[in-house]
Amino acid sequence: MPTPDAPTDDALMAAYAGGSAAAFEQLYARHQAGLYRFVRRLLGSALNAQTDEVFQDTWLRVVQARARWQPQGASFRTWLYTLAHHRVIDMLRRSGREVSLDAHADDDGAPWEPDSAAWQHWPAPASSAPQSEELAFWRRAGEQLLACLEQLPLPQRSAFLLHHDDGLALDEVANALEVGFETAKTRLRYAMSKLRTCMGAHLAPLTSGGAR
C-alpha cells in the first residue's frame, strides 16, 4: 500500500504518460501482486496456465492507453481491474467456455437467506497468531474457498474477489465491472451466500476448542 506521502496512482499514471518510466515501475510494484491473484482466481484452475498471458496483456493495455488515459470517474486501480476483467472474459471465451454475464443465470429465483449456522463452530478469523491447528484449518478453508469460487458465475466471482480480496468499495466494484451499484451489490450478496453454503457443507468445523 502506498504511504501517505507517496504519489497517487493517478499522478503516477499521468507521469508515465508524460514519459516517466519510473512512474510505471511504481505503479507496477503497487498492483502487480493483487492483479495477478485476481486474474488467477478469475480464470480458475482450468486456465491457470493462461494467467501470465492475461496479466501481461493487461499491463500492455495500460502501456498502450497511457496517452489517452484521463483520471476522470474511476481511479487508476478501478480502470486497471476493468482491463483485467475484460481480458479474462476474452480468454474464457477463446477457451470455449460459456461466459454468462448474468449473475443470476443459475439461480432458482428463491430469495437468499443468510445461514450463519455453519460458522458457529469455526475459529475466530481475527486471531493474529493462530495456533498450528487453526492455521491448518484456515489453509483447508482457503483451498475449499478456491474450489467454491470456481462454482460461482463469473460476475459473482469477480464481484466477491474485488470486494473481499482487493478491498475495493462497492461503488468501485460497480465501476470496475461496469454495472450499476445495486447490481454489484446483488452479485456480491449472492456470491457470499453461495460461498458460505459451499464452505459450511464441505468444511468441517474444528472439533477442539476454537469455536466462539
Place this chain on the structure above:
Amino acid sequence: MTTPRDEPPRDAWLREALRHAPDADAAPSAELSAAILRQARDAVKATVRPRAPSHPLLQLWSWLARPPVAAGFATVMVATLVGVMWWDRPLDASLPRYQPPAATVAQSPPPTPAPAPASIAAPPTAAAPPRAQEAEAKAATRAAKEAAPAVAARREDARERASTERARATVDSDSRARNAAPAPAAALPPPAASPAPAPANESPARPALADARDAAAAQRGAAAQGLAKSAPAPAAALAQRRQEVATPTPLIDQPERWTWQRTGAEQAMTPAVQRWLAQLDRTVRWQPADAAPPATGVVVLRLWRDGALHATLQLGSDTAWLMPAGGAPLMAPLSPATSAALQAALIDATP
C-alpha cells in the same frame, strides 16, 4: 460514494480463508515482470522526442529535417533547376515535326553563315506583352522549321527571317493581316523597308526570288503567329501548317506588276507560275555563282516587273541559275531528278 450503511460488510471468515488460500502468495515471475517493465520503458522511449535545439539555425535545420518539409523543399529545388535549364530553350523541340516529301528534298544545300537576327535590330512593340511576344517567336520558329527542308541551317535562317517579318508586322498590322490571309495575292513587303541587314554573302541588289523566298518564310512565320494566336492546340496548328505546305503560297505580291517570259512573248503573272516559284524556293539554296551559266541545254524563265527585266532563271541538268538584272549571278546545285521535276513543272506552268 457509498455510505457505510449501503456498503455491505466484508465476511471476516471468507476473507481469512482467502488470506490463507494456497495462491495467496502467487506473484508474477521475475522474467514476466522484467518483460512488462521493459516494454513499458521501450514504449516511453519511442514516443519521447528529443529536446528542441535552442539555436535558431539548429531549429531551422531541425525543421527542414522533417520529412514533409524536406520533401516540399526538394520539390521546389527540382522545379527551379528544371526551370533554369529550360529557361531559354524553345519549347517546341519535342513537338512532332513535319517531314517534307522525299522528292522535294533532293539535295541538301550547304549551310551559310546566318545573318544577324532582325529581332535585335527591331525593337519590340511596347504594347505587346512579353509573354505574347515569346509565343509569337516560338510560333515563328516552329513555322520556319516545319516549312523548310530538313536542314538545320536553313531552318535557322527561316526562323530569323520570320522574326524580321514579325517585327515588320508589328509595325504594320494591316500588312500582317494580309500575310496571314490565305489569299493567293499575299503581300510582299518591299525590300527597302526591311529593317534587317542584308547577309554578307548576298548581292547588294537583292534578287527578286530571294526577296520572295524571304517573304515566304516571313509569311509562313506570320501565318504561324496567327495560328499561335487563334488555335491553342498544337495539333491544329500542325495540321494547318501541313495544308499550307501542300498548297504553296504564291511569292509574288501585286502580281499585276509582274510578267514572265519563257519561249514567246511576255505574259501576265499566273497562279501557276507563282506556285512554281514557290516550289523552286523550297527546293534550291542560292549561293554566289563561281561559273557562268551554259548557253544551251537549259530552260530559261525571265521575270519582268513594271515592264523591266528583273531576273532571269535558268534550269540546267544539275544546276539552277539566277541572274538578277544588274546584280551578281547566283547558282544552286540540283540533283538530276530534282532538276527534271522542276523543268517539267515549269513547262506545265508556262505553256
